[in-house]
Amino acid sequence: MLLEVKNIDVYYGMVQVLWGISFNVEKGELVTIVGSNGAGKTRTLLTIAGMKKPRSGRIIFNGKEINGLQPHQVAKKGISLVPEGRRLFPNLTVKENLLMGAYIKKAREKRDETLKEVFELFPRLEERKNQVARTLSGGEAQMLAIARGLMSRPLLLMLDEPSLGLAPKLVSEVFRSIEKLKKVGTTILLVEQNVAKGLEIADRGYVLENGRIVLQGEGKELLVNEKVRKAYLAI
């Protein structure tokens, strides 16, 4: 098992926001966590990435416990988070942003090779490689954020709401690239508000409600689940 989250409780100040969350991701899998706004999806990812500390529970990655590590240490272990809102370096060019992605030592050695692979996956970015990141369109910026996440050659890529704030056509484009990534063997943990699209491409899914996991199962299975259809798909 690549990532195993066991029973984590996370607080926001005095308020508990995640209650005994447990889930796992196998190597090569695409796992999606869906849920409405404020359900705790983003916080779950931030906790794995070391930006937030769980008060109890364990996070095991690649056989080693990683809770309590600082974000840069988690990054070195091979987890790459593509955060909500992209968080690009606005004044650097597309290429410079990508090179920053290969910051950790292990990735730096293979930087040029990875860059070539990433440009193959996202040809648009190669066309715009000398453009300053802040001038990219929303869709391109999201592609760049994902591509930058790949530059560290992560064992696990975590995507936080990649479809947020994008036009429907671009949303499909983003999901197509996520599927492409899965095909080349990337392990992905995806967090989405777009329940239908998120579950459609997932091997397995978890439904998060008010900080608790209420449902889990195969992606396609969840899509036809009565509760999911009622609560999230409005059918």
Add this chain to the structure above:
Amino acid sequence: MDIDKLKPLVVFVVVLCFLPPILGFNNYYVLIVTYILFYAVVVSAWNIIGGFAGQLDLGAGAYVGLGCYAMGTLLIKWNVTPWIGIIASGIVSVFFAAVIGYAAFRFGLKEVWYALATIASVVVLQKFFLVWEEVGGPAERYLPVKYGSIYYLRFATYTPYYYILLALLAISIFINIWVRESKLGFDLLAVRENEEAAEMLGVDARMSKLKALMIYSFLTGVAGALYALIAGYIHPSQFDNSISLEVAVLGIVGGLGSIYSPPASVFILHTLSEYLRSTIGAWIPGVHLIFYGVVLMVTLIFIPEGLSSLFKKLSLKYKPSKREIG
């Protein structure tokens, strides 16, 4: 390191070497340019934490004060030569900065909160030294009058201090260049651009900010020791938060992250400020500050990126453009 990068530094220093002779070694004028150099050193050091790392640090007054007291106390109480005292000042400042910085960065103090924490440290230290009787308490303690002594670093004129501070400015600018070229410089650039993103990519943001803070506080502590040598005494008023503010303002007006503009703008703005003080200020005391304030405001309204962008535009007019990061 690229030797070409050091050429402007050499020119800068050589030109400044001729300033005291040009001023005819007039003690008053030399004192003014010596104080300007003092500020130039601190602003240039501040550029590492304020400009490169993007942290609005207002702790300069604390490090200047600690520098004054470390050197001064060693000299007055134990007759330790200021040559050692100056280094000790830097080290004491670094220790204090490490404590403040570790706590601030550990608990994620940023932006205005970091600024408030650092300026509070100046006030706290001042009160602390006011009641610490062993080092003088509220009384002024005078440094031994041993004019003309290299051992005591005490001189009857200000010219030697001018050259010592000039050497320190050269060191400070050199460290700026070195940091900018080093891995630390790139880490700080990433932290300044987007701290969270930098951390997620594997940059140890906390550690790089702490390193920047320690380099800055060392240089500022050393400058503080020289400040006390020039003044000839130590007193808690040397923990001065107006120094903190002035340094940050000059650093911002000079242009964050640029290496030569912050110290250069100290020369321009301080000369102007001294000129206003001796003319309008002599007419109605205090009025010169209003004019100085207006000049700063107008500068920031019309050139918000600081004087560095103005210098860059001017230099671009005369040579082909060259893109640089930051």
